[in-house]
Each structure stands twice: as C-alpha cells, then as structure tokens.
Amino acid sequence: MSYLRTFLAGATALTVATGAFAQDTTVIGVSIPAATHGWAGGMNYHAQEAIDRLEEVYPELDFVLSTASDPGAQVNDIEDMVATRNISALVVLPFESEPLTAPVQSVADSGVWVTVVDRGLSQEGIEDLYVAGDNPGFGRVSGEYMAEMMPDGGNIVVLRGIPTAIDNERVEGFQEAIEGSGIEIIGMEHGNWNRDDSFNVMQDFLSRHDQIDAVWASDDDMAVGVLAAIEASGRDDIQFVLGGAGMKEMVQRVMDGDTMIPADVTYPPSMIATAIEMTAVGLTSSAPVSGTFTIGSVLITPENAEQYYFPDSPF
C-alpha cells in the first residue's frame, strides 16, 4: 500500500507538472469492470455509446475508457490514467468497494473530479458526484408488484444473486414490501445471477414443492433458467416469473404481453451513461452537478416497455 501511495504521489506531481501543457483539451477517464456478464456487457455498451456521442458534442473533451477484469487491474488502470493521460475527471464503477477506496481517494486528493457509479466506496465523502442504483428500491418495487399481483397471498420461491451487499439490500427491500401481504417465501437459494445455476435451483424447487404460485427470479438471466426449468417440468401451477435488470429479451416478452413474464424491474446498466454525461456537463458548464443522484428502479409493464427496449445493446 505504501508503494502505491508513493506511486500515486509521483503521479500527482507529474499531473501538476504537465498540467500546463494540456490546457486545450480536458480528459475524462472512465474505468469500469469488463463485460463478464450480461449486465456488465450492457454497461460497457452504454459507456462506449455515451463517449462516442459526447466526443462529438464537446470537441474540447477527450475520453479514455478502460475495462478491468478484477479490482487489482482496475487500480492499475486508474493509476495509468492519472500518470499518462493527465485526466481532469474520473468516472469509476468500482469492481469492489474496499480495494478501490484508497486509490480513488488519492486521485480525488490530487484535485481530479471523481464520479462514482453504482457501487459506493467504503468511505463517504471522497467522490464529488455519486450516481447510484437503488438496490433496496429494486427489491421494494419487485415486492410491491408481487403483492399487487397476488392479493390473496400465495407461495413463492426466491432466487438470490451472488452473496453480496447488493443482493442482501435487494432481498431485504423485497421482504419488507411483501410483509403482511399473505405471500409466503417457501424457498430461497442462491442462483448466482447465472442461468445454469438458476436452472438447477429451480428444478430442485419444483421437486421439493408441489405448489408454487410465483417466482421472484430477481434477475433476468436467472429468469431464463427458471423459465426453462418450469417448461421442462410441464408444471402449470406457476402463474408468473418476475426477473429484474431490464434485459432486452425480457423487455421484449413484457412488450409482447407474455403472461409468464408480465413485468420487469429496471436496474439500468445505462446509469454509466448518466454518470459520464453529468461529469461532462460539470466540466464544461457552470451547472452544478455535485452530490448524489439516485436512479430509481422502475416497473416495466406492457404499457411502458417500449421506452426501456434497446435492440442494439447486447443486454
């Protein structure tokens, strides 16, 4: 860690020394996790799209995008941006909160504008702008929809993601929302946001329970596995499956009025575009953009599905 500090201190000195030469263009660094799963793939797509668009709108802005496959690599990316590209602002979606906190703090301390997206850092007050997804809200909207769809209550099974703070917040929000609605969670297992895992878990839920009224798959990838397992079992007791995130195939099914997928709940990967855009606005205008901007999770229904459908996005 002390090695890192030394390096960053050096990098900072370099920034100050070379700052005078980079007056004409302002560089914004964007550091995000690589496209290792559907949601991250969508996020990569929207980041690239926002950058392409903003480079045309603001000729005085230059963007450098890097994707990292683990937290260590992301720290390296950020160090390189500061050292070699003399960035004036950093938009970062931290791979994990803990390992990225100190490196991002050093960048912020050197006077660079810092925008944090989705996952917060483990220490408050480092970033200038925080564009956050609403995980408890994601669970709450899902739970409220379930309660509304099942006024007489019923038995549901829940598939959870990878055990993380994000997953816990969502599930807690969901449980609070269905409290007192008569909906009972008869099974809850981790499907790890993975199609194959959720397929196996759902098969086992179907073996274990004779009557399942609905499934909260809590994620669109997991919903794909759940639907395949239900289809293979030939069971017709399950009325609907609620996923989440807003994968285009699922939004399409909502749009088509599929009764098994009557709705979806957003957790938009395009929030990275919001963050890049707001950062660009902050650097080029006098409009204030500091603070926290929470992107609410919205219920997608057949009525509004069209505006959440991005056919070109991989997700």
Add this chain to the structure above:
Amino acid sequence: MTSTTEGAPTRGWKLPPMGVLGPILALIALIVLGAAMNPSFLAYANITNVLARSAFIGIIAVGMTFVITAGGLDLSVGSMAAFIAGLMILVMNAALPTLGVGVPIILLGMAVALVAGLLAGLLNGFLITTLGIEAFIVTLGTMGIYRSLVTWLADGGTLSLDFGLRTFYRPVYFDGILGVSWPIIVFALVVIAGEVLMGRMRFGRHCAATGSNEQVAHYSNVDVNRTRLATYAMLGVLVGVATIMYVPRLGSASASTGVLWELEAIAAVIIGGTVLKGGFGRVWGTVIGVLILSLIDNILNLTDLVSPYLNGAIQGVIIILAVILQRESRAKD
C-alpha cells in the same frame, strides 16, 4: 510418487479396500441422507434432473481422468465449453437461412462442436508435448483465451440460439429413450467406453505408465508425447460432446457459461480415487465423484437445514473427507 498406487486396489476384488469403498460409501451415505430428508429426493423426476445435469461435468471428467492419469492437467475445459457453445450457436444461426430448421443444421452444429473441441484439445496437447510447456501454464493461458473469445463473440452479452431452432433442438437435452434422457444415455456410453479404454486397452496402460514415470515409460517403448497429446485431444472432443448436450438446454452461451467447470471436473476425478500426480486412474470412480458433487447441491436445495451461505463450505468438507477416507486406507496398505 507412485508408491501409494502400487498396491492399487483394482485387482483385489475379493476384499475391496477403503480406497475402493470410500467414494462408494460416501455416495450411499448421501443418497440415504437425501432420501431421509425429503421424500421427493428418490422421485423419478429428481433422479433424472440430477443425472442429466451431472452429464456435462461427467462427460468432461471422464476425459480429465485420462489427462490426469497421464500426469497432465487441463484448466481450460470450462472456458472451452463456453467458447464451443458460443461458436456452435453462431454457426447454427448463420446457417439457418440456407439449411432451415431440421436435422442437417443440428448435425452441422454437432460437427462444429466436435471439430472445435478436437482442435482446441490438440492445441493444448501440442503446446504441452511438442513445445514442452507446463500443462498448468498452457491451459491457464487457453482458459483465459477461450473465456475472452466467448465474451467477444457475444459482445459482452449472451448468444442465443434462434427460437425455432432451439425448440427443434431442445429434445436432445429433455427427451430420451424409455424415460432415460439423452444426456444420461450419452454420459453412460462415454463412461463405458472410458472404463474399457482405461482398464482393458493398451492406451489406458500407456496413460498410467506415462503419468507414473515418464522415463521408465519411454524406455518401455511407450510414446510418451503421443499418449499425452491423445489424452488432451480426447478431452477436447469430450468437451465438444458435453457442449452438444448443453446447448439445447437453455439455448444460450455467455461469458458466465461453464465457469468453474474445470475445477468441478478435477475435483470429481480426485474424489473418485485418481491420483492427481498421475500414474493411476479410475473412470468409474470419477462417475461417483461427479454424482457426489451434484447430490450435495441437490440435497442442499431440497432442504432448509443449512444457510445457503454455507453451501460452499459443506461441499468443501465433503470433498476433503472423501479424499481423506482414501488416503488413510492407502497408508495402511
């Protein structure tokens, strides 16, 4: 290195030592436990589910048994399966306008999977044998390469088989003969072939000799490099076979397909009694290893006894116990 395997338990069928009994006892214990905890455990549907989902790892693990017996290792099989699945889906979707939905396009997809598997296996084998690079490093490298390639092919998202095509191809995973689904049949055939190859054919003895002591094997007129190359090629083809069974299930492939399959396959091989350093392998043991791993997951899903956070810990404990059971008996031999 080989002292533990010289008294290999396969010959003394009269009094099976713990090395043979260990994995079988562990499997029986799990089955009894599962049946006691949930009546639906022994239901036809559940048994079919577990066996069919074991088939992917199982088919790969049979190939892995030969690679490990010959003193090698292959970490790339999980990514390779994902890459082959992605490739297969792309080719089949691309051929759809010309071939239409039907048997020919399925056969084309299967041919692509087998050829891609063979080539990928040969590449691993070539780098390891001809260029003499450590198997661990070569397959760690190809693991990253195939994982990136499938992410790239899918543009970070998911590759999905055309819907009509998927509906037509679907029975390959879900249907079968006389109530036994295809993946289970294919898995059984691969196991029988593997068992014969390992126990009764010259190739099996050559694998064991190569893994046991390369020099001695060489002087005993065993073509060490060719044997090794053949094990990797065979594993590659079996990964192709597993992918042929995998694609019809969900009809999609993404960067998260086949993650950690390599470790599950290796764990199954070792639980089954094959020696990680090579020199001795047991195909039927591998099957038991695969079933033990699948049953643990299945039982944990069917019961509420343990917090789902602890699933990984339970698996870890059972894997280590299964191996300790064999180790102790070997020490006594």
